[in-house]
Amino acid sequence: MTTIEKFSYDNTSVRNFALATAFWGLIGMLVGLWAALQLIFPALNFATAEVTFGRIRPLHTNAVIFAFVGNGIFMGVYYSLQRLLKARMYSDLLSKIHFWGWQAIIVSAAITLPLGLTSSHEYAELLLPIDILIAVIWIVFGINMFGTILKRRENHLYVAIWFYIATWVTVTVLHIGNNLVIPVSFWKSYPVFAGVQDALVQWWYGHNAVAFFLTTPYLGLMYYYLPKAANRPVFSYRLSIIHFWALIFIYIWAGPHHLLYTSLPDWAQSLGTVFSIMLIAPSWGGMLNGLLTLRGAWDRVRTDPILKFMVVAITAYGMATFEGPMLSIKSVNAISHFTDWTIGHVHVGTLGWNGMLTFGVLYWLLPRIYGTKLYSVKLANTHFWIATLGTLFYTVPLYVAGWTQHFMWKGFLPSGALEYSNFLETVTAILPMYYMRAVGGTIYVLGVFVMIYNLRQTIKKGTLIENEAAEAPPLLPHPEGKPEHWHRRIERKPMLMLVGSTIAILIGGMVEFFPMVLLDENVPKIATVQPYTPLELEGRDLYVREGCMGCHSQMVRPFRWEVERYDLRGDAGYSKSGEFIYDRPFLWGSKRTGPDLHRVGKKYADSWHFMHMFEPTSTSPGSIMPPYPWMFYNNLDLTDLPAKIRVLQKLNTPYPEGFDEVAILDLKKQAKEITKNLKEQMASSIPDFEKQGINMEDLEEKEIIALIAYLQRLGMDIRPKD
């Protein structure tokens, strides 16, 4: 005779994560919209450093990925996990710590990113102290999830749970792998890898962040909430199991497709391509499994907004996972890379798949935990159409922009000269598409306002069922009643095994890996490539602070049309891996809103950069680059310089012994020279700058001098000396 156990589900945590999802979703998308508007109206940064494009772009990406989707994952997991396992979350305290800890991380990101405190690694911009907090809170989530799995009353782990487990394990490994840095001070650190190696680790991470943060947890949500909303079992449970295992084994290898035609070894690029193309199979298997779940329920899709959101979400998943493998083919990637096509592709996934699925789950789940019905089905339907239109208006113009850019970049005249030799022409040509994109973004955000109003009214109507009573028989330890074999006992603790093996993997990895980092004799070296001078190093850190890499790449790919455009003097060619060995972090970028800068050194006079940074349109009429006046008023902060030199020495940058003590002197000497050049070159316009409030007397102490020093150094090392 089995006894039935009475227990309750924790809905408070679900509610908290749900509200956070809606709130941060709105904030993150508004920041994105603001960034999009700055691309057409650069003045919308209001001449404020903290909210200029380069700094709020990472704020947008972090907010929508980790705050909107992050909270969405936790909302969905906390609700479904308890019900799938017939058990309350392992610990209410851990649930609370998890919720508030995650919000604290988001707030600290929202403060530090506008301050220019960034690692420059895309989607991993947050700095070491926050990275540690993320690791702690992620482990709290892990303990809470695995604890619940251990005390479950249902033996079978539903496929959604496998997706959650894979998410947790892989994100743990990725987060640690991509944030291996040596601190200089509290907020400043340098990555242990340089150049090509740093790039490879970053995109191994970056791709898998998309795979294991934006995809696998949401597939778990799809496999739970779609059947629930449609009230029918998934089309093929067997296919869902195959979907999971196939996806997990293939996904982690696809990262190098972000680095096609760069200085990464060719075979690694091919590896990324092959696995990326293989990904179509499990992805489309999953998509079809989702859509076919609705067989016989399509009449309901016509009226039920929740199902509509989910259908469009799954369709967007299908489109993005078809497009992704196509973009991983080298010849297609040659077109798409560095253009707005990439941004369009990403937003099909995020606005379509993540956004729509989140909205569907919110509409389904909130009324349930409030014991009521949705306030207005009509408004939800309106939201659906607004969101769908917004997605289309957002993405289609960016595809057009991407192709336009590519064909303008590589257009040649019969004479053999570039058709659009001035990069600026290729920027102004796509501005209409940027307008349309901003319109699409506005429409999408309006939909979120409609949703928040609808959810608020729903909440007002009901009362939160904080502890939802449930009952289920306990899990019998071993139904056969036979004496246990030793390995069955271990097998019954799969979660402990999984956590244990993750830790083992990490320790094993570190042991393998640190000696290798410290003896990087294997990186191809070019004899003339020298470390950055202290002034250039400070300039480089400013380049990172301002987020220049958000719009400018530093990677001239081996195409005639790139070499012709960027290597004007014709003596440096495409970018070589040996040029990057002192680059910590690497700054190849992933988008060319402005031109590539890897060969910009000595292309222009110092005074050109000076005027251009103060008012870009003065040298480049029609430019959409924002001015950087604060770099002309701020003194260069040299507090960390000696420590920076020491850390870089530890990482095998060949600065001479004791260089940290003379670094500041060296810096001042170079700054003086540049200032002297500048004053000579612009003697006549000095009064104009003084009128703008720039103190030309102590110009050599300003940040702009360091930035100019860095820009003038780019690409110089492999050129023959003048």
Added chain:
Amino acid sequence: MKIIFFLILLSLLVAIGFLAAFIWAVRSGQYDDDVTPSIRILFDDTNEKSINDND
């Protein structure tokens, strides 16, 4: 470029971890029944009366 071997090794170890989990899942009978779990999730075990009590 030893870093590539490191990443491959790390990825392989993750994959082996998942392979072990897969073998466990199959051998412990997780996938013996590949129909009922998909139907079972549709039934809520919530005690309806307690929801009403909450009002």
